[in-house]
Amino acid sequence: MKKTPERIERLASEYVLGSLTGGARRRFERWMVDDRRVRQEVRFWEEKLGVLAQVLPEQRPRKQVWNAIEQRLWPEQKQRRSSWIWPTWSALASLAVVILASVLLVTSEESIDTPPHLAGAVVSEQGDAPLWLINEAQRTERLNVRSVAASQADAGKDYELWIVPDDADPISLGVVPVGGTHSVSLTPVTRAALQQSQTLAISLEPEGGSPTGAPTGPILHVVRLYPL
Amino acid sequence: MPDAQEQDNLIALLGAVAHQDRTAFKRLYDRVSGRMYSLCHKMAGQRDLAEEALQDAFVRIWHNAGEYHRDRGAPLSWMLSIARYRTLDLIRARQRHNSDAQDPTEHLEDGREGPLDTQLRLSGADALTGCLEELNHSQRDSILLSYYRGFTHDELAAILKTPIGTVKSWIRRGLLSLKRCLEQ
Numbered sequence: 001m002k003k004t005p006e007r008i009e010r011l012a013s014e015y016v017l018g019s020l021t022g023g024a025r026r027r028f029e030r031w032m033v034d035d036r037r038v039r040q041e042v043r044f045w046e047e048k049l050g051v052l053a054q055v056l057p058e059q060r061p062r063k064q065v066w067n068a069i070e071q072r073l074w075p076e077q078k079q080r081r082s083s084w085i086w087p088t089w090s091a092l093a094s095l096a097v098v099i100l101a102s103v104l105l106v107t108s109e110e111s112i113d114t115p116p117h118l119a120g121a122v123v124s125e126q127g128d129a130p131l132w133l134i135n136e137a138q139r140t141e142r143l144n145v146r147s148v149a150a151s152q153a154d155a156g157k158d159y160e161l162w163i164v165p166d167d168a169d170p171i172s173l174g175v176v177p178v179g180g181t182h183s184v185s186l187t188p189v190t191r192a193a194l195q196q197s198q199t200l201a202i203s204l205e206p207e208g209g210s211p212t213g214a215p216t217g218p219i220l221h222v223v224r225l226y227p228l
Numbered sequence: 229m230p231d232a233q234e235q236d237n238l239i240a241l242l243g244a245v246a247h248q249d250r251t252a253f254k255r256l257y258d259r260v261s262g263r264m265y266s267l268c269h270k271m272a273g274q275r276d277l278a279e280e281a282l283q284d285a286f287v288r289i290w291h292n293a294g295e296y297h298r299d300r301g302a303p304l305s306w307m308l309s310i311a312r313y314r315t316l317d318l319i320r321a322r323q324r325h326n327s328d329a330q331d332p333t334e335h336l337e338d339g340r341e342g343p344l345d346t347q348l349r350l351s352g353a354d355a356l357t358g359c360l361e362e363l364n365h366s367q368r369d370s371i372l373l374s375y376y377r378g379f380t381h382d383e384l385a386a387i388l389k390t391p392i393g394t395v396k397s398w399i400r401r402g403l404l405s406l407k408r409c410l411e412q
Binding site: 009010013014016017018019021043044046047048049050051052053054055056057058059060061062064065066068069072073074 | 250254257261262263265266267269270275278279282283286287290299300301302304305306308309312313316320354356371372374375376378379380381384399400403404406407410
């Protein structure tokens, strides 16, 4: 097709509008690469029609979108928290003080052919000693939860431990007592969920644990585990 | 509408992004993602596709920020165009994927159907400094529907219940008149 000025003018406007489709669109893109006049014509329309987009009321994208962009551009940079948990759990957690979890690195033997060994700690903002230490016992399909400086739950209450999958409901790992080290069995399913999300939470529940199978009390801590 | 100051800020941020400045990239995202997302969402009529297009657009902006320069026009228009083209691509890729349907309106199960609301039509006309007002109704509506909803000629013909040849000529003539008016 010959590149007459009229044709460039027409195709550029339809290209920007989007009504130029399929093979014609691809051919026109090649014209753009080759020809400055074509590009100028396209810029004209992008600029002029762009004002139509600017009259739309602004709409904030969900927080997950930014997390996904970061994940795509810098996969080596670990997400600090599950992208899923905040919007969904914030209502539950609103009554409680959510203490930010940070991580203590503990030395560990290298494991080469086993899945990464996960560990994390819950520390309070002021406290020196961690409230809880959590680590996966190697090759034994268990998670050890050690209360260090955590205080006893109020009378009639218990702490309950949860796996927080990226895109599903939390999975209970049962009630965790304060005092000493408590060991939680992992099934193949819970182990896989934990390997994938590497995120746990502790909520305050009625004695004996949540009656519904989902967290009902305030979420006290969200803890991210890290492979060691 | 962005003023000159905002324009300069965006250009400065893009410059920093071209030098791999992640903090600048986040600030740029915070400033323009709301506008870009509302366009993607308007076109796609659904969240998933709009979010995917927005992600793709920002990944692209990160890699291509160095290609932006003032000759490309306003920085916001440049970024909006990236988002818009990506949304169009995704909408059409999805249509091809579901292309068993013969009737083009069957593609519109994604919620893009429906008339353009009056408010949008009015503000759109305003933004183009009254030039849209100079077009006849059919020309103006087919252009705005293509812009905001990403409709193809086939889809417009089905929605407006008009032969495709007529729709094509509305758009063609409408755009030409628009250009003459905008150039004045």
